[in-house]
Amino acid sequence: MVKIRVAVLTVSDTASSDASADKSGPTIKEIVQQNDHECVESRIVPDEEEQIRAAVKGWAEQGVADWIITTGGTGFGVRDRTPEALTPLFEREAPGIVHLLLASSLQKTPFAALSRPVAGTVKNSLVVTLPGSAKAVKENLEALFQAGVINHAIDLIRGGSGQGVHAQLASSTPQSSIQGSQGLQHSHSHHHNPHHHHHGDSHSVPTPRTTLSHDPSAPVSARHRVSPYPAITLEAALESILREVQPLDPREIPVSSDLRGTVLAEDIFAPQNVPPTTTTNVDGYAVRSSDPPGIYKVLTPRTHDLATPVPAGHIFRVNTGAPIPAGTDAVLMVEDTRLHSTDADGEEREVEALAQVDAGESVRKPGSDVKKGELALEKGTVVHAHGGEIGTMAFVGRQKVTVHPKPVVAILSTGNELLDIQTPQKMDVDGWGGIWDTNRPSLQAALEGMGYKVVDLGIVPDSLDKHIEALKRGLDQADIVLTTGGTSMGASDLLKPVIERHLSGTIHFGRVKIKPGKPTTFATIPTAKGSVPMFALPGNPASALVTFHVFVLPALRKLGGWPTARSQLPRVRVQLQSNMPLDPRVEFHRVSIQASAEGLKAYSTGGQRSSRVASLAGANGVVILPSKVEGGPSEMKAGEFVAAIVIGELQVQR
Incomplete structure (x- = not known):
């Protein structure tokens, strides 16, 4: 049996303030290791539903653990909220595991009846909640390991048939334990596919899905009053985006200006020497370096073949980049000559060389710029609009290249x-x-200014059918879908229900601890062409534009094959030029960043209301203000330095 990767979450107000108070977490780790498995993650959180849910959901979405064990918060205390935090995440509940835990505990004490364990799967992780007592933890884990339940469950979740576990149980456990384990198997199969085990087929792992949105067909009174989506941090949101979004498949494109903004999907090697022959890098005359100053007859490509050596008393006129003829080894610049005579047509007949040059003067040898087979551009190189990369491709003679579009x-x-x-x-x-x-025209301007092709789906009314129809068109015609509005708690906010209930999508986050932009939603939708990312941005104009630059642009770049490390917009250190109040959430304050002799300075663009799009007029950056903490400052002072995201061209201070 492959080692089980275990993540341990201790839920305790006390232990979150003093980690030494956590006794059950270390106990779990010790028992896991004693059973030849691996503890890969551990964390302590207070008895707060959002933090409990976010920790487990994050581990499950990242796929870091096969088995997530929580300890604490399963009783009847006022702060015991672990079951309530995790039950909405479960795709398949595991009542048999709950029954086993309670049955084993009740053999020890009748007070086990006051425990409220829950268990189930979240994506490809099994989640089991244990009590907060170290003694109870030992008893529960003993039951799970001795019965062989955990090994069997993880094997099934991984997509196995369970045959290996059956063989192991049959040879090492009493018959009653085998029957108990088989009973679990049959119960599990009944809910998923009862024929898989009977015919020896591999076990199918269902598509992960967590539905937290309200049912739009239910009456308004049934809508959520508190969002079921945990508010996650800015960093966690960005990690989720860059983890879920994958580059588009490469394609071959002709070398032209259309390559702007693409990313090379291959190494570019020079197919030939550049220059291919000996050439000149100045305008002048090809000469023998042994020729002294004096008067020489002028030859040109029209009067002399390149392969024939230049005779004595002659020089050969060349322009920059042209090959030089046989018998010459240097180039005399035009500036070092004087016209001596012309023919009847005014063509140069003789010129006077005013200087003698050394061998190799102003001459480019074959391959002196790029040798045949040499790497000219690396895979992963971004083709910028300033032309350097496209020029390099043309320079080495590439007519087509393979890029991520x-x-x-x-x-x-x-x-x-x-x-x-x-x-x-x-x-x-x-x-x-x-x-x-306001949002469609402003976002379309931003996108097209960056070179992206935009499919405008228009304004969609608050109708379930219209939402579904428009989003399906977008998914069919585009590689990413971007919506604004309909992400909050209103009865007519339909995007989250449509994503989860009608498009079989997965919402990776539905709220972020930022200002503006708290209801920002990121999801992926399965389609025939693959998983399509979707962003549902807030409807307020400033919120939509800020979250576009913070979240959508990294996704666009990642889709286009940009390296993960370069997918986010650059951050710079700026000096505030006015006081800026702090909020409990991380805040993006719109600013004008100006370059001065003293460094970069940030000037506020005025009122920062999320509906005030004018705060982005003239803004070329957003200052990242830290969240206000208890006992900390209430504002950032003028003169302090903070990080800012650059969203436009930097200005020079006037």
Whole structure:
């Protein structure tokens, strides 16, 4: 049996403040190792549902552990919320494991009846909750290991048939234990596919899916009052995006300006020497280095063959980059000559050489720039718009190259209240005229300015069918879908339910601890062409543009094959030029970054309300303000240095 990778989560207000108070976590690690398995992760969190859920969900999504064990928070105490935190994550519950835990504990003490364990699968991880007592932990783990339940369960979740476990149990455990284990198998099969084990086929692992969104067909009164999606940190959100998004398949494209923004999917080697023959790097005359100053007759490509040595008393006129003829070994610059005579047509007949040059002067040898077979550009190189990479490809003679293409982006806005600025439809409901759709034009401008092709899906009303129809069109026509609005807690906010319930998508995060942009949602949708990333950004204009630069751009770059380390926009150190208040969340304050002799300075663009898109007019960066902590400062002071994300061209201070 392959070693089981175990992650241990201790849930305790006390231990989260003082790790030495955690007795059950180390006990679990010790028992896991005694059973020849591996503890790969461990963490302590307080009795807070969001933190418990986020820790387990993160481990499961990252695939770091086969078995996630929590300890603590399963009783009837006011702060005991572990079952409530984890049950919404379960794709398949495991009541048999719960029954085994309770049955083994009740043999020890009747107080086990007050324990509320839960168990189930989250993606490809088995999650089991244990009590917070070290003694109870030992008893529960003894039951799980002795019965062979854990080995069998993990084998099945990994996609195995369970035959190896059966053979091991049959040879090393009492018959009653084997029957108990087989009973678990049959119960498990009944819920998934009862024929897999009977016919000896491999066990199918279902597509991971966690549905936390509300049912849009239910009445408004049934909607969530508190978001079921844990608010995760900025860093965790970025890690999730860069982990889930994979580069588009490479394709061969002609070398032209259309390559701007693509990433090389192959190493580029020079197919020939550059230059291919001996050439000149100046305008002048090919000469023998032994020729002294004096008057010489002029030859040209029209009057003399390159392969024939230049006769004595003659020189050969050349232009930059042209080959030099046989019999010459240097080039005399035009500036070092004087016209002596011309023919009837005004053509040079004789010139006076004013200087003598050394052998090799102003001459480029074959392969002196690039030798045949030499690496000119590495795989993973970004083809920038400034032309250097495209010029290099043409320089070495490549007509076509294989690259990761730039993704096509589908965009749409949601909401009955929105009006298209170009084709407004009159909306007069009790004097309400609607609001202009700001997000689509601003995002389209940003995307096309970066060279991305945009599919405009328009404004989608608050209709379930219209949402499904528009998103399916986007998924069919584009490599990534970008929406704004419909991500919050309103009864008509439909994007999360549509993603999970109608498109079979997986929401990797539905809230982020940032300002603006808390309801930012990132998901992946399975399609015939593969998994398509989708971002549902907030409807407020400033929120949409800020989260586009912070989250969507890294995904676009990763799709386009950019190295992970370069997928995010650059961050620079800037000096604040005004005080900036802190928020409990990390805040992105829109600024104008100006370069001065003293360094980069950041000037606030004014009011930072998430609906005030004007705060981004003139902004070329966002300052990353840290979250306010208890006992810490309430603001960042003018003159302090902070990190900022560059979203536009830097300005020079006037």
